[in-house]
Amino acid sequence: MDGQNKIIIGAYWGDEGKGKIVDLLASEADWVVRFNGGDNAGHTIVANGKEVVLHVLPSGVVQGRNAAIGPDVFFNPKSFFADYESVIKAGFKISGRILIDERAHVIMPYHTAMDAGGGATEQLGTTKRGIGPVAKDKASRTEDITVSDLVGTGFKEKLNAVVAAKANELIGNRITTAAELNKYANEIYMQYVRYANELKKYVGSCAYELNEALASGKSLLLEGAQATLLDIVHGTRPFVTSSNCTAGGAAANLGIDIRKFRIIAVAKAYPTRVGEGSFPTELGNYEDAKKERKGETLTAAEKKKAIDGDLPLLGKWIRQDGREFGATTGRPRRTGFPDFVALRYSGMINGADEWAITKIDVLSGKPFKAAVAYEKDGKKTTRFPFKLEGWKPVYGRKEYFWPPMDENEKMAAVQKGYDALPQGMKEYVKDLAISTGAPVSMVSIGPEREMTVVKDALKRTAEYLK
Ligand code: GDP
Ligand code: IMO
Ligand code: MG
Numbered sequence: 258m259d260g261q262n263k264i265i266i267g268a269y270w271g272d273e274g275k276g277k278i279v280d281l282l283a284s285e286a287d288w289v290v291r292f293n294g295g296d297n298a299g300h301t302i303v304a305n306g307k308e309v310v311l312h313v314l315p316s317g318v319v320q321g322r323n324a325a326i327g328p329d330v331f332f333n334p335k336s337f338f339a340d341y342e343s344v345i346k347a348g349f350k351i352s353g354r355i356l357i358d359e360r361a362h363v364i365m366p367y368h369t370a371m372d373a374g375g376g377a378t379e380q381l382g383t384t385k386r387g388i389g390p391v392a393k394d395k396a397s398r399t400e401d402i403t404v405s406d407l408v409g410t411g412f413k414e415k416l417n418a419v420v421a422a423k424a425n426e427l428i429g430n431r432i433t434t435a436a437e438l439n440k441y442a443n444e445i446y447m448q449y450v451r452y453a454n455e456l457k458k459y460v461g462s463c464a465y466e467l468n469e470a471l472a473s474g475k476s477l478l479l480e481g482a483q484a485t486l487l488d489i490v491h492g493t494r495p496f497v498t499s500s501n502c503t504a505g506g507a508a509a510n511l512g513i514d515i516r517k518f519r520i521i522a523v524a525k526a527y528p529t530r531v532g533e534g535s536f537p538t539e540l541g542n543y544e545d546a547k548k549e550r551k552g553e554t555l556t557a558a559e560k561k562k563a564i565d566g567d568l569p570l571l572g573k574w575i576r577q578d579g580r581e582f583g584a585t586t587g588r589p590r591r592t593g594f595p596d597f598v599a600l601r602y603s604g605m606i607n608g609a610d611e612w613a614i615t616k617i618d619v620l621s622g623k624p625f626k627a628a629v630a631y632e633k634d635g636k637k638t639t640r641f642p643f644k645l646e647g648w649k650p651v652y653g654r655k656e657y658f659w660p661p662m663d664e665n666e667k668m669a670a671v672q673k674g675y676d677a678l679p680q681g682m683k684e685y686v687k688d689l690a691i692s693t694g695a696p697v698s699m700v701s702i703g704p705e706r707e708m709t710v711v712k713d714a715l716k717r718t719a720e721y722l723k
Pocket of ligand 2: 267270271272273297298299300381382383384385386387388389481482483484487496497498499531532533584
Protein backbone atom coordinates (compact mmCIF):
# COMPACT_ATOMS: atom_id res chain seq x y z
CA MET A 258 0.00 0.00 0.00
CA ASP A 259 1.17 3.59 0.02
CA GLY A 260 -0.03 4.85 3.36
CA GLN A 261 -3.36 5.58 1.77
CA ASN A 262 -6.65 4.50 3.33
CA LYS A 263 -8.69 2.20 1.15
CA ILE A 264 -12.15 0.70 0.95
CA ILE A 265 -12.45 -2.58 -0.93
CA ILE A 266 -15.91 -3.58 -2.09
CA GLY A 267 -17.34 -6.16 -4.49
CA ALA A 268 -18.97 -4.99 -7.71
CA TYR A 269 -21.18 -7.94 -8.69
CA TRP A 270 -22.93 -10.54 -6.47
CA GLY A 271 -20.00 -11.50 -4.24
CA ASP A 272 -17.00 -13.82 -4.47
CA GLU A 273 -15.06 -11.42 -6.66
CA GLY A 274 -11.80 -12.21 -4.87
CA LYS A 275 -12.04 -9.42 -2.29
CA GLY A 276 -10.13 -11.58 0.19
CA LYS A 277 -7.20 -11.94 -2.18
CA ILE A 278 -7.04 -8.22 -2.91
CA VAL A 279 -7.36 -7.27 0.77
CA ASP A 280 -4.62 -9.75 1.73
CA LEU A 281 -2.36 -8.28 -0.95
CA LEU A 282 -2.94 -4.69 0.16
CA ALA A 283 -2.80 -5.54 3.87
CA SER A 284 0.98 -5.71 3.99
CA GLU A 285 1.17 -1.95 4.45
CA ALA A 286 -2.06 -1.26 6.33
CA ASP A 287 -2.10 -0.69 10.07
CA TRP A 288 -5.68 -1.85 10.49
CA VAL A 289 -7.85 -4.11 8.35
CA VAL A 290 -11.54 -3.82 9.11
CA ARG A 291 -14.64 -5.89 8.29
CA PHE A 292 -17.56 -3.50 8.16
CA ASN A 293 -20.63 -5.51 7.11
CA GLY A 294 -22.23 -8.92 6.76
CA GLY A 295 -21.39 -11.89 8.91
CA ASP A 296 -20.16 -15.41 8.42
CA ASN A 297 -22.24 -15.61 5.25
CA ALA A 298 -19.00 -14.24 3.73
CA GLY A 299 -16.22 -16.58 2.63
CA HIS A 300 -12.96 -14.85 1.71
CA THR A 301 -10.12 -16.96 0.34
CA ILE A 302 -6.45 -16.15 0.76
CA VAL A 303 -3.70 -18.11 -0.94
CA ALA A 304 -0.23 -17.30 0.37
CA ASN A 305 2.99 -19.20 1.14
CA GLY A 306 1.46 -22.25 -0.53
CA LYS A 307 -1.45 -22.31 1.94
CA GLU A 308 -5.12 -21.55 1.49
CA VAL A 309 -7.20 -19.98 4.25
CA VAL A 310 -10.91 -19.20 4.04
CA LEU A 311 -12.11 -16.53 6.46
CA HIS A 312 -15.73 -15.84 7.36
CA VAL A 313 -15.53 -13.31 10.19
CA LEU A 314 -11.95 -12.15 10.67
CA PRO A 315 -10.76 -9.60 8.13
CA SER A 316 -8.29 -11.01 5.59
CA GLY A 317 -5.48 -8.79 6.95
CA VAL A 318 -4.95 -11.05 9.98
CA VAL A 319 -2.95 -13.40 7.78
CA GLN A 320 -0.44 -10.58 7.25
CA GLY A 321 -0.29 -9.90 10.99
CA ARG A 322 -2.25 -6.65 10.82
CA ASN A 323 -4.54 -5.23 13.48
CA ALA A 324 -8.00 -6.58 12.75
CA ALA A 325 -11.29 -4.91 13.58
CA ILE A 326 -14.85 -6.17 13.31
CA GLY A 327 -17.20 -3.24 12.99
CA PRO A 328 -20.57 -2.41 14.59
CA ASP A 329 -22.64 -3.39 11.54
CA VAL A 330 -21.17 -6.89 11.40
CA PHE A 331 -23.39 -9.78 12.47
CA PHE A 332 -21.02 -11.60 14.76
CA ASN A 333 -21.03 -15.38 15.11
CA PRO A 334 -18.65 -16.27 17.97
CA LYS A 335 -18.31 -19.89 16.88
CA SER A 336 -17.21 -18.87 13.38
CA PHE A 337 -14.84 -16.30 14.86
CA PHE A 338 -12.99 -18.98 16.82
CA ALA A 339 -13.05 -21.35 13.84
CA ASP A 340 -11.45 -18.61 11.69
CA TYR A 341 -8.84 -17.97 14.34
CA GLU A 342 -7.89 -21.62 14.47
CA SER A 343 -7.75 -22.03 10.70
CA VAL A 344 -5.30 -19.14 10.42
CA ILE A 345 -3.00 -20.71 13.03
CA LYS A 346 -3.39 -24.17 11.52
CA ALA A 347 -2.28 -22.88 8.13
CA GLY A 348 0.94 -21.69 9.78
CA PHE A 349 0.25 -17.96 9.98
CA LYS A 350 0.60 -15.91 13.15
CA ILE A 351 -2.07 -13.61 14.50
CA SER A 352 0.23 -10.94 15.80
CA GLY A 353 -1.86 -7.78 15.56
CA ARG A 354 -4.63 -6.57 17.83
CA ILE A 355 -8.17 -7.85 17.49
CA LEU A 356 -11.01 -5.44 18.14
CA ILE A 357 -14.67 -6.46 18.11
CA ASP A 358 -17.16 -3.62 18.25
CA GLU A 359 -19.41 -3.54 21.29
CA ARG A 360 -22.31 -2.48 19.07
CA ALA A 361 -22.10 -5.47 16.71
CA HIS A 362 -25.02 -7.89 16.87
CA VAL A 363 -24.53 -11.47 17.93
CA ILE A 364 -25.81 -14.35 15.82
CA MET A 365 -27.61 -16.74 18.17
CA PRO A 366 -28.46 -20.42 17.55
CA TYR A 367 -32.12 -19.55 16.94
CA HIS A 368 -31.10 -17.19 14.12
CA THR A 369 -29.31 -19.94 12.22
CA ALA A 370 -32.09 -22.41 13.02
CA MET A 371 -34.68 -20.03 11.61
CA ASP A 372 -32.64 -19.34 8.49
CA ALA A 373 -32.02 -23.03 7.88
CA GLY A 374 -35.55 -24.13 8.68
CA GLY A 375 -37.26 -23.07 5.47
CA GLY A 376 -39.99 -20.49 5.70
CA ALA A 377 -40.49 -17.34 3.69
CA THR A 378 -36.82 -16.68 2.99
CA GLU A 379 -36.22 -20.17 1.57
CA GLN A 380 -36.85 -18.85 -1.95
CA LEU A 381 -33.91 -16.43 -1.61
CA GLY A 382 -31.31 -19.19 -1.37
CA THR A 383 -29.54 -17.70 1.64
CA THR A 384 -26.35 -19.08 3.14
CA LYS A 385 -28.40 -20.22 6.17
CA ARG A 386 -26.12 -18.40 8.56
CA GLY A 387 -28.93 -16.57 10.34
CA ILE A 388 -28.22 -13.22 8.71
CA GLY A 389 -31.82 -12.26 7.88
CA PRO A 390 -33.16 -13.25 11.33
CA VAL A 391 -30.41 -11.39 13.26
CA ALA A 392 -30.94 -8.31 11.08
CA LYS A 393 -34.65 -8.45 11.88
CA ASP A 394 -33.92 -8.57 15.61
CA LYS A 395 -31.48 -5.68 15.25
CA ALA A 396 -34.22 -3.60 13.64
CA SER A 397 -36.66 -4.58 16.42
CA ARG A 398 -34.39 -2.90 19.02
CA THR A 399 -36.05 -5.01 21.69
CA GLU A 400 -35.15 -8.57 20.75
CA ASP A 401 -31.52 -8.04 19.83
CA ILE A 402 -28.32 -9.06 21.59
CA THR A 403 -25.22 -6.96 21.06
CA VAL A 404 -21.61 -7.87 21.75
CA SER A 405 -21.85 -5.44 24.66
CA ASP A 406 -24.78 -7.47 26.05
CA LEU A 407 -22.88 -10.70 25.50
CA VAL A 408 -19.84 -9.69 27.53
CA GLY A 409 -21.78 -7.63 30.10
CA THR A 410 -22.78 -8.75 33.58
CA GLY A 411 -26.47 -8.84 32.71
CA PHE A 412 -26.14 -11.31 29.82
CA LYS A 413 -28.16 -14.07 31.45
CA GLU A 414 -31.11 -11.78 32.21
CA LYS A 415 -30.95 -10.22 28.75
CA LEU A 416 -30.92 -13.61 27.03
CA ASN A 417 -33.83 -14.88 29.14
CA ALA A 418 -35.84 -11.77 28.33
CA VAL A 419 -35.17 -12.09 24.61
CA VAL A 420 -36.02 -15.80 24.56
CA ALA A 421 -39.25 -15.05 26.46
CA ALA A 422 -40.15 -12.27 24.01
CA LYS A 423 -39.48 -14.60 21.10
CA ALA A 424 -41.25 -17.60 22.65
CA ASN A 425 -44.07 -17.74 20.10
CA GLU A 426 -41.66 -17.40 17.22
CA LEU A 427 -39.32 -20.10 18.56
CA ILE A 428 -42.15 -22.51 19.30
CA GLY A 429 -43.92 -21.72 16.01
CA ASN A 430 -40.74 -22.49 14.10
CA ARG A 431 -40.29 -25.74 16.09
CA ILE A 432 -36.96 -24.58 17.44
CA THR A 433 -38.08 -25.44 20.95
CA THR A 434 -41.29 -26.21 22.84
CA ALA A 435 -43.16 -24.30 25.54
CA ALA A 436 -42.10 -26.91 28.09
CA GLU A 437 -38.44 -26.72 27.10
CA LEU A 438 -38.14 -22.95 26.74
CA ASN A 439 -36.18 -22.36 29.94
CA LYS A 440 -33.92 -25.30 29.30
CA TYR A 441 -33.33 -24.01 25.76
CA ALA A 442 -32.34 -20.56 27.05
CA ASN A 443 -30.07 -22.11 29.61
CA GLU A 444 -28.26 -24.28 27.06
CA ILE A 445 -27.58 -21.23 24.93
CA TYR A 446 -26.38 -19.37 28.00
CA MET A 447 -23.92 -22.10 28.94
CA GLN A 448 -22.45 -22.10 25.44
CA TYR A 449 -22.35 -18.33 24.97
CA VAL A 450 -21.03 -17.41 28.40
CA ARG A 451 -17.92 -19.42 27.54
CA TYR A 452 -17.56 -17.43 24.33
CA ALA A 453 -18.09 -14.21 26.30
CA ASN A 454 -15.25 -14.99 28.67
CA GLU A 455 -12.89 -15.53 25.75
CA LEU A 456 -14.07 -12.51 23.80
CA LYS A 457 -14.13 -9.88 26.55
CA LYS A 458 -10.56 -8.78 25.97
CA TYR A 459 -11.25 -7.91 22.34
CA VAL A 460 -14.34 -5.76 22.81
CA GLY A 461 -14.23 -2.00 22.29
CA SER A 462 -15.33 0.90 20.10
CA CYS A 463 -14.26 0.86 16.44
CA ALA A 464 -15.45 4.45 15.97
CA TYR A 465 -13.00 5.74 18.59
CA GLU A 466 -10.11 3.38 17.87
CA LEU A 467 -10.24 3.82 14.11
CA ASN A 468 -10.73 7.56 14.15
CA GLU A 469 -7.79 7.87 16.55
CA ALA A 470 -5.74 5.68 14.22
CA LEU A 471 -6.65 7.92 11.28
CA ALA A 472 -5.81 11.06 13.23
CA SER A 473 -2.37 9.72 14.08
CA GLY A 474 -1.55 8.95 10.45
CA LYS A 475 -2.14 5.21 10.57
CA SER A 476 -3.62 3.61 7.47
CA LEU A 477 -6.90 1.73 7.29
CA LEU A 478 -8.02 -0.93 4.85
CA LEU A 479 -11.76 -1.62 4.95
CA GLU A 480 -12.88 -5.02 3.69
CA GLY A 481 -16.35 -5.37 2.25
CA ALA A 482 -18.27 -8.60 2.39
CA GLN A 483 -20.92 -9.59 -0.15
CA ALA A 484 -21.15 -6.97 -2.89
CA THR A 485 -23.01 -4.04 -4.38
CA LEU A 486 -25.66 -6.09 -6.17
CA LEU A 487 -26.40 -7.90 -2.88
CA ASP A 488 -26.70 -4.60 -0.96
CA ILE A 489 -29.90 -4.30 1.08
CA VAL A 490 -30.70 -0.91 -0.49
CA HIS A 491 -29.03 -0.81 -3.91
CA GLY A 492 -28.97 -4.53 -4.75
CA THR A 493 -31.32 -6.79 -6.65
CA ARG A 494 -33.99 -6.96 -3.92
CA PRO A 495 -35.39 -9.23 -2.59
CA PHE A 496 -32.49 -11.46 -3.61
CA VAL A 497 -29.97 -9.59 -1.49
CA THR A 498 -28.32 -9.85 1.90
CA SER A 499 -29.30 -7.87 5.01
CA SER A 500 -26.52 -5.31 5.29
CA ASN A 501 -24.92 -2.40 3.44
CA CYS A 502 -22.18 -3.67 1.17
CA THR A 503 -21.15 -0.37 -0.43
CA ALA A 504 -18.33 2.08 0.21
CA GLY A 505 -20.79 4.63 1.59
CA GLY A 506 -22.13 1.90 3.86
CA ALA A 507 -18.62 1.30 5.17
CA ALA A 508 -18.21 4.92 6.19
CA ALA A 509 -21.69 5.23 7.69
CA ASN A 510 -21.49 2.02 9.65
CA LEU A 511 -17.97 2.50 11.00
CA GLY A 512 -18.48 6.19 11.73
CA ILE A 513 -15.47 7.32 9.72
CA ASP A 514 -14.98 10.05 7.10
CA ILE A 515 -15.24 8.61 3.58
CA ARG A 516 -13.28 11.56 2.16
CA LYS A 517 -10.13 10.06 3.66
CA PHE A 518 -10.47 6.86 1.60
CA ARG A 519 -9.68 5.68 -1.89
CA ILE A 520 -12.38 3.36 -3.18
CA ILE A 521 -11.35 0.19 -4.98
CA ALA A 522 -14.12 -1.87 -6.51
CA VAL A 523 -13.30 -5.51 -7.18
CA ALA A 524 -14.74 -6.76 -10.44
CA LYS A 525 -14.37 -10.41 -11.20
CA ALA A 526 -13.61 -10.73 -14.92
CA TYR A 527 -17.02 -12.41 -15.23
CA PRO A 528 -19.95 -12.24 -12.81
CA THR A 529 -21.10 -15.15 -10.67
CA ARG A 530 -24.06 -15.54 -8.38
CA VAL A 531 -24.97 -18.07 -5.69
CA GLY A 532 -28.56 -18.29 -4.59
CA GLU A 533 -31.64 -17.18 -6.48
CA GLY A 534 -32.43 -13.98 -8.37
CA SER A 535 -32.19 -12.56 -11.88
CA PHE A 536 -28.89 -12.72 -13.68
CA PRO A 537 -29.16 -11.14 -17.16
CA THR A 538 -25.90 -12.43 -18.65
CA GLU A 539 -26.11 -15.92 -17.12
CA LEU A 540 -24.65 -18.74 -19.23
CA GLY A 541 -26.84 -21.82 -18.93
CA ASN A 542 -29.16 -22.04 -15.94
CA TYR A 543 -29.06 -22.61 -12.20
CA GLU A 544 -30.87 -25.96 -12.24
CA ASP A 545 -28.17 -27.51 -14.45
CA ALA A 546 -25.40 -25.81 -12.48
CA LYS A 547 -26.76 -27.36 -9.25
CA LYS A 548 -26.14 -30.84 -10.68
CA GLU A 549 -22.49 -30.12 -11.33
CA ARG A 550 -19.69 -31.24 -9.03
CA LYS A 551 -16.40 -29.48 -8.39
CA GLY A 552 -13.58 -30.91 -10.47
CA GLU A 553 -15.65 -32.13 -13.44
CA THR A 554 -13.63 -31.59 -16.60
CA LEU A 555 -14.76 -30.83 -20.13
CA THR A 556 -13.64 -33.06 -22.98
CA ALA A 557 -11.77 -31.52 -25.91
CA ALA A 558 -14.96 -31.93 -27.98
CA GLU A 559 -17.01 -30.09 -25.34
CA LYS A 560 -14.49 -27.26 -25.21
CA LYS A 561 -14.68 -26.95 -28.97
CA LYS A 562 -18.48 -26.82 -28.76
CA ALA A 563 -18.22 -24.11 -26.10
CA ILE A 564 -15.85 -22.10 -28.31
CA ASP A 565 -18.24 -22.55 -31.22
CA GLY A 566 -21.08 -20.97 -29.24
CA ASP A 567 -22.60 -23.51 -26.83
CA LEU A 568 -23.14 -21.02 -24.01
CA PRO A 569 -24.25 -23.42 -21.23
CA LEU A 570 -21.07 -25.40 -21.86
CA LEU A 571 -19.02 -22.22 -21.80
CA GLY A 572 -20.65 -21.39 -18.46
CA LYS A 573 -19.72 -24.80 -17.12
CA TRP A 574 -16.15 -24.42 -18.40
CA ILE A 575 -15.80 -21.07 -16.60
CA ARG A 576 -17.31 -22.55 -13.41
CA GLN A 577 -14.88 -25.46 -13.44
CA ASP A 578 -11.76 -23.48 -14.41
CA GLY A 579 -12.69 -20.74 -11.93
CA ARG A 580 -13.52 -23.28 -9.19
CA GLU A 581 -16.79 -21.47 -8.76
CA PHE A 582 -18.15 -23.38 -5.80
CA GLY A 583 -19.09 -21.39 -2.70
CA ALA A 584 -16.43 -20.77 -0.05
CA THR A 585 -19.14 -20.83 2.64
CA THR A 586 -21.76 -23.30 1.42
CA GLY A 587 -20.00 -25.25 -1.36
CA ARG A 588 -22.89 -24.50 -3.73
CA PRO A 589 -22.08 -24.19 -7.46
CA ARG A 590 -21.97 -20.57 -8.50
CA ARG A 591 -23.89 -19.49 -11.58
CA THR A 592 -21.59 -17.94 -14.18
CA GLY A 593 -22.18 -15.25 -16.79
CA PHE A 594 -20.68 -13.03 -19.46
CA PRO A 595 -19.16 -9.74 -18.26
CA ASP A 596 -21.80 -7.09 -17.67
CA PHE A 597 -20.71 -3.49 -18.20
CA VAL A 598 -24.23 -2.24 -17.33
CA ALA A 599 -23.91 -3.75 -13.86
CA LEU A 600 -20.32 -2.55 -13.44
CA ARG A 601 -21.19 1.00 -14.48
CA TYR A 602 -23.96 0.94 -11.87
CA SER A 603 -21.67 -0.44 -9.15
CA GLY A 604 -18.98 2.08 -10.00
CA MET A 605 -21.53 4.85 -9.65
CA ILE A 606 -23.11 3.61 -6.41
CA ASN A 607 -19.72 3.26 -4.73
CA GLY A 608 -17.95 6.23 -6.27
CA ALA A 609 -15.25 3.79 -7.36
CA ASP A 610 -11.88 5.44 -7.95
CA GLU A 611 -10.40 2.36 -9.55
CA TRP A 612 -11.03 -1.28 -10.37
CA ALA A 613 -9.22 -4.42 -9.34
CA ILE A 614 -10.06 -7.03 -11.99
CA THR A 615 -9.75 -10.59 -10.72
CA LYS A 616 -9.77 -14.07 -12.22
CA ILE A 617 -9.09 -12.78 -15.71
CA ASP A 618 -6.90 -15.87 -16.23
CA VAL A 619 -10.07 -17.99 -16.14
CA LEU A 620 -11.32 -16.38 -19.36
CA SER A 621 -8.11 -17.25 -21.24
CA GLY A 622 -8.80 -19.43 -24.29
CA LYS A 623 -12.54 -18.70 -24.11
CA PRO A 624 -14.20 -16.28 -26.54
CA PHE A 625 -16.68 -13.93 -24.83
CA LYS A 626 -18.69 -10.77 -25.17
CA ALA A 627 -19.71 -8.09 -22.69
CA ALA A 628 -23.19 -6.67 -22.12
CA VAL A 629 -23.36 -2.95 -22.88
CA ALA A 630 -27.15 -2.44 -22.50
CA TYR A 631 -30.34 -4.34 -21.65
CA GLU A 632 -33.60 -4.65 -23.58
CA LYS A 633 -37.14 -5.69 -22.78
CA ASP A 634 -40.34 -5.42 -24.83
CA GLY A 635 -38.55 -3.43 -27.51
CA LYS A 636 -37.21 -0.93 -24.96
CA LYS A 637 -33.48 -0.49 -24.49
CA THR A 638 -31.63 0.91 -21.50
CA THR A 639 -28.09 1.38 -20.31
CA ARG A 640 -29.33 1.74 -16.72
CA PHE A 641 -29.37 -1.17 -14.27
CA PRO A 642 -33.11 -1.71 -13.60
CA PHE A 643 -34.43 -2.17 -10.05
CA LYS A 644 -36.58 -5.08 -11.24
CA LEU A 645 -34.25 -7.07 -13.44
CA GLU A 646 -36.74 -9.77 -14.39
CA GLY A 647 -37.22 -10.08 -18.13
CA TRP A 648 -34.39 -7.74 -19.14
CA LYS A 649 -32.11 -9.37 -21.70
CA PRO A 650 -28.52 -8.32 -22.31
CA VAL A 651 -27.49 -6.46 -25.43
CA TYR A 652 -23.90 -7.43 -26.18
CA GLY A 653 -21.26 -5.18 -27.63
CA ARG A 654 -20.11 -6.12 -31.12
CA LYS A 655 -16.60 -7.02 -30.03
CA GLU A 656 -15.65 -10.59 -29.21
CA TYR A 657 -12.73 -10.85 -26.79
CA PHE A 658 -10.19 -13.63 -26.96
CA TRP A 659 -6.62 -14.36 -25.94
CA PRO A 660 -4.76 -17.66 -25.64
CA PRO A 661 -3.94 -19.06 -22.18
CA MET A 662 -0.75 -17.73 -20.57
CA ASP A 663 1.77 -20.29 -19.33
CA GLU A 664 3.47 -19.88 -15.94
CA ASN A 665 6.49 -18.09 -17.46
CA GLU A 666 4.28 -15.59 -19.22
CA LYS A 667 2.36 -14.97 -16.00
CA MET A 668 5.55 -14.39 -14.02
CA ALA A 669 6.84 -12.08 -16.77
CA ALA A 670 3.62 -10.06 -16.64
CA VAL A 671 3.84 -9.73 -12.85
CA GLN A 672 7.43 -8.46 -13.16
CA LYS A 673 7.20 -6.36 -16.32
CA GLY A 674 3.74 -5.05 -15.64
CA TYR A 675 0.61 -4.21 -17.56
CA ASP A 676 2.23 -3.94 -21.01
CA ALA A 677 3.23 -7.61 -20.91
CA LEU A 678 -0.38 -8.85 -20.69
CA PRO A 679 -1.91 -10.45 -23.80
CA GLN A 680 -3.33 -7.99 -26.34
CA GLY A 681 -6.88 -9.43 -26.22
CA MET A 682 -6.91 -9.14 -22.43
CA LYS A 683 -5.84 -5.50 -22.58
CA GLU A 684 -8.58 -4.84 -25.12
CA TYR A 685 -11.15 -6.15 -22.62
CA VAL A 686 -9.64 -4.18 -19.72
CA LYS A 687 -9.67 -1.07 -21.89
CA ASP A 688 -13.37 -1.44 -22.75
CA LEU A 689 -14.23 -2.09 -19.11
CA ALA A 690 -12.42 1.08 -18.07
CA ILE A 691 -14.02 3.16 -20.82
CA SER A 692 -17.50 1.74 -20.15
CA THR A 693 -17.31 2.53 -16.45
CA GLY A 694 -15.19 5.66 -16.58
CA ALA A 695 -12.69 4.37 -14.01
CA PRO A 696 -9.12 3.09 -14.43
CA VAL A 697 -7.85 -0.33 -13.39
CA SER A 698 -5.14 -0.52 -10.73
CA MET A 699 -4.75 -4.29 -10.46
CA VAL A 700 -5.23 -7.26 -12.75
CA SER A 701 -5.27 -10.56 -10.90
CA ILE A 702 -4.12 -13.55 -12.93
CA GLY A 703 -4.15 -16.29 -10.28
CA PRO A 704 -5.36 -16.97 -6.74
CA GLU A 705 -1.92 -16.57 -5.15
CA ARG A 706 -1.03 -13.29 -3.48
CA GLU A 707 1.83 -12.60 -5.89
CA MET A 708 -0.14 -13.37 -9.06
CA THR A 709 -1.25 -9.80 -9.46
CA VAL A 710 -0.23 -7.32 -12.13
CA VAL A 711 0.02 -3.89 -10.56
CA LYS A 712 2.97 -2.23 -12.28
CA ASP A 713 1.82 0.45 -14.75
CA ALA A 714 -1.81 -0.75 -14.67
CA LEU A 715 -3.26 2.46 -13.27
CA LYS A 716 -1.09 4.66 -15.50
CA ARG A 717 -1.92 2.79 -18.72
CA THR A 718 -5.62 2.38 -18.05
CA ALA A 719 -5.97 6.03 -17.03
CA GLU A 720 -4.61 6.85 -20.50
CA TYR A 721 -7.61 5.04 -22.01
CA LEU A 722 -9.86 7.55 -20.31
CA LYS A 723 -8.22 10.69 -21.69
P1 GDP B 1 -14.42 -13.12 -1.96
O1 GDP B 1 -15.62 -13.60 -1.24
O2 GDP B 1 -14.70 -11.91 -2.80
O3 GDP B 1 -13.23 -12.90 -1.07
O4 GDP B 1 -14.01 -14.28 -2.97
P2 GDP B 1 -13.97 -15.88 -2.66
O5 GDP B 1 -12.76 -16.17 -1.87
O6 GDP B 1 -15.28 -16.34 -2.15
O7 GDP B 1 -13.86 -16.45 -4.12
C1 GDP B 1 -12.81 -16.11 -4.98
C2 GDP B 1 -12.09 -17.39 -5.41
O8 GDP B 1 -11.27 -17.11 -6.52
C3 GDP B 1 -11.17 -17.95 -4.35
O9 GDP B 1 -11.12 -19.34 -4.49
C4 GDP B 1 -9.81 -17.34 -4.71
O10 GDP B 1 -8.71 -18.12 -4.26
C5 GDP B 1 -9.89 -17.32 -6.21
N1 GDP B 1 -9.15 -16.23 -6.88
C6 GDP B 1 -8.99 -14.94 -6.48
N2 GDP B 1 -8.34 -14.23 -7.44
C7 GDP B 1 -8.11 -15.10 -8.46
C8 GDP B 1 -7.51 -14.95 -9.75
O11 GDP B 1 -7.08 -13.89 -10.17
N3 GDP B 1 -7.47 -16.07 -10.54
C9 GDP B 1 -7.98 -17.27 -10.14
N4 GDP B 1 -7.91 -18.29 -10.98
N5 GDP B 1 -8.55 -17.44 -8.93
C10 GDP B 1 -8.63 -16.36 -8.11
P1 IMO C 1 -18.69 -12.94 0.04
O1 IMO C 1 -18.30 -11.91 1.08
C1 IMO C 1 -21.77 -14.62 -2.50
C2 IMO C 1 -25.91 -14.39 -1.04
C3 IMO C 1 -26.59 -15.71 -0.75
C4 IMO C 1 -28.03 -15.35 -1.09
C5 IMO C 1 -28.12 -13.91 -0.58
C6 IMO C 1 -28.71 -13.78 0.82
O2 IMO C 1 -17.94 -14.21 0.17
O3 IMO C 1 -18.67 -12.34 -1.32
P2 IMO C 1 -27.71 -14.29 3.24
O4 IMO C 1 -27.16 -15.55 3.83
O5 IMO C 1 -26.76 -13.15 3.24
O6 IMO C 1 -29.04 -13.90 3.84
O7 IMO C 1 -28.04 -14.67 1.71
O8 IMO C 1 -26.80 -13.40 -0.58
N1 IMO C 1 -24.60 -14.18 -0.35
C7 IMO C 1 -23.41 -14.29 -0.94
N2 IMO C 1 -23.08 -14.64 -2.20
N3 IMO C 1 -20.81 -14.25 -1.64
C8 IMO C 1 -21.12 -13.86 -0.38
O9 IMO C 1 -20.20 -13.34 0.45
C9 IMO C 1 -22.47 -13.91 0.03
N4 IMO C 1 -23.11 -13.63 1.19
C10 IMO C 1 -24.42 -13.79 0.93
O10 IMO C 1 -26.11 -16.74 -1.58
O11 IMO C 1 -28.21 -15.32 -2.47
MG1 MG D 1 -16.75 -15.35 -1.02
